[in-house]
Amino acid sequence: MASNQTVRTADEPLDVRFTEAELEAxxxxxxxxxxxxVNRDEERMSVTRELDTAVVGLSGGIDSTLVAYLAVEALGTENVYGVVMPSEVSSDETMSDAERVADDLGIDYDVVEIGxxxxxxxxxxxxxxxxxxxxxxxQRDITxxxxxxxxxxxxGMEMGGVVVGTSNRSEWLTGHFDKYGDAAVDCQPILHLYKRQVRQLSAHVGVPDRIVERKASPExxxxxxxxxxxxxxxxxxxxxLALTIDGPVSPxxxxxxVGIEEETVESIITLYEQSEIERRFAPALDAPVDRVR
Incomplete structure (x- = not known):
């Protein structure tokens, strides 16, 4: 995807953060x-071996770090496994942060050069x-x-693991993901959170400030x-997204x-509309998802 250096910013963005009580809930x-x-996947997939490990791809960014922190809290360090996968363009800062996150959490991880x-x-x-x-x-980026x-x-196949996704709602609704890449996972624990909520929850659970405050990049x-x-x-x-896509407010x-040009609102709506196909299963003549057990 080509980089657009113009980043438009609302004068008074909507505050989508949780209250303190809501945040803990x-x-x-x-x-x-x-x-x-993670525990129910064994029943759903009808496999004969135990599935008790969360496999998380660690990028050094806020989304994967938050998911790793929450997975460790939910399952324990022994049941979370990290995969650090630098490419030739991954920055030393984010890759070192990915490994540092795994070390700080005390989870097992491996580094796999994907280049x-x-x-x-x-x-x-x-x-x-x-x-x-x-x-x-x-082609190379998608690959x-x-x-x-x-x-x-x-x-995950080797260790009986469940691949846990790290996408957030802001990425999902604007198509900033790949349908058969980072969206191809077994569960999505933070897919319902807007990016600002991800940052708020990350700070709440103790994710380091350097990660919370870093500008997100696909690397x-x-x-x-x-x-x-x-x-x-x-x-x-x-x-x-909150006002017009998820809510009833006109563009x-x-x-x-929020103090922004209507053209910017329309451009975000266009991102949502054009990426709708990415959020859908592949069409089939007669294979409803709810019949596949």
């Missing part, structure tokens, strides 16, 4: 969700003639995201930060309420 709710889904795997896959593609550089970069998911599942290709890619600050995106009124 939300923490408890997520802990119960993680414990239930050689991505090279092997992309080099194995048939030669269809001259490929546009932009398409080539996109890197999906390779990380593959590595997580291979580790893939030359993509820049999330906000540069999306064209607006996360506080602005959260405001539009024009939302623009007035």
């Amino acid at each position: 939300e923490r408890e709710r997520i802990l119960s969700f993680i414990e239930e889904h 050689p795997i991505v090279d092997a896959i992309t080099d194995a593609l048939p030669d269809h003639g001259e490929t546009d550089d932009r398409i080539g970069r996109f 890197a995201v999906r390779t990380r998911t593959l590595v997580e599942y291979l580790n 893939i290709g030359a993509a820049g930060t999330d906000e540069e890619n999306l064209g607006a600050s996360y506080d602005t995106i959260d405001s539009v 024009g009124r939302t623009a007035e309420l």
Whole structure:
């Protein structure tokens, strides 16, 4: 994804943070969700071996760090396994933070360099003639995201683990994820949280300030930060999602309420609409999901 250096910011973004009482209740709710889904997955998948380990891909960013903290609290250090998967463009800062998070939590983890795997896959593609550089970069970036998911599942298969997702609601509703990459997981404990709520809960459970305050980035290709890619600050995106996408407020009124151009509101709505297909299962003639047990 090409980086958009213009980051539009609302003058008075909507405050979507929880109250203190709500924040602690939300923490408890997520802990119960993680414990239930890791332990119940054995029944749902009808497997013969015990599934009792949460497999978390650690990037050094706030989302994966929060999920790791909550998984350890819900399951214990012995039942959480981290996978650190740097690519050739991952920064030393975030990768060292990923390993530091695992060390601080006391969980087992491995570091898997995905660059050689991505090279092997992309080099194995048939030669269809001259490929546009932009398409080539996109192929490689998507392959890197999906390779990380593959590595997580291979580790999960080996140790009887459940792959726990780290996506948040702001990313999900704007399509800032890959359907068959970081969205291909067994459960999503923070998918309902807007980015500002992720930051609030992270601070509440003790995630280091350096991670809470860092600008989010996919660390893939030359993509820049999330906000540069999306064209607006996360506080602005959260405001539009809460008021217009999840709520009943019109685009024009939302623009007035938070102090932003209506064009920015419409651009965020467009991100939501264009990414709807990414949030859907593949269509089939007669295979309702609720019949698959």
